[in-house]
């Protein structure tokens with residue numbers, strides 16, 4: 506997989522080269538390119554924004570600058586660049602992800618879907634966002650998704666790109682090493698992960714739950730499922746409605 510990020514703050518994306526993500530890059534599992542949007546500006550002031558048509562607060566990012574940046578990263582057809590998707594491989598087109606407060610909510614299912622793509626370009630907006638025509642025009646030759654990472658307002662798209670990139674790259678084969686499979690991830694069974702414990706067995710007079718030291722794997726699995734159900738019912742009742750619950754689960758929730 507290749508990830509390209511376009512931003513006016515390239516240093517914000519430095520974490521992509523650290524720790525697990527950095528190791529994935531070093532091992533060639535993912536290639537990462539971070540590009541300063543100002544490299545495509547046309548004026549001495551390297552301006553990337555302008556006042557909004559129709560008035561209103563703040564500034565909007567200019568389509569001319571973004572258009573030139575995306576043309577270089579994903580050359581239009583006929584310029585030797587990427588063409589439309591092939592029927593046999595719908596994921597062959599580059600995917601342009603534009604974080605925005607107005608986007609569709611990003612989910613673990615999206616992370617799995619993105620992890621199958623060969624090429625993802627992230628457009629990091631600032632100010633009040635990017636001129637809408639950039640998305641509209643890019644949609645002619647790329648798959649474009651405007652994505653929100655939550656119902657809160659950030660200052661720009663860079664942090665959202667770090668969140669999405671981490672959620673996606675960790676799913677790539679070989680990135681997490683011998684860690685348990687993704688199938689056991691939080692949300693993988695539709696429920697929240699329950700509590701975890703490690704040594705010492707007693708810490709500030711607080712013992713580890715006895716069942717976890719019992720060696721009875723069936724009993725441990727049941728206890729973990731019950732804790733997961735209780736935590737989900739308390740913190741994310743919306744997830745419960747979508748989860749596949751068995752009779753024992755319903756018994757636990759009824760207690």
Ligand SMILES: COc1ccc(Cn2ccc3ccc(-c4cc(N)[nH]n4)cc32)cc1
Pocket residue numbers: 604605606629630631632633634652653654655656657658659660661662663665
């Ligand atoms: C019209 O309202 C606003 C429009 C833009 C902004 C600042 N801003 C500029 C680019 C950009 C990209 C992503 C996000 C973002 C994503 C999530 N989940 N929260 N905030 C915020 C962003 C603030 C408010």
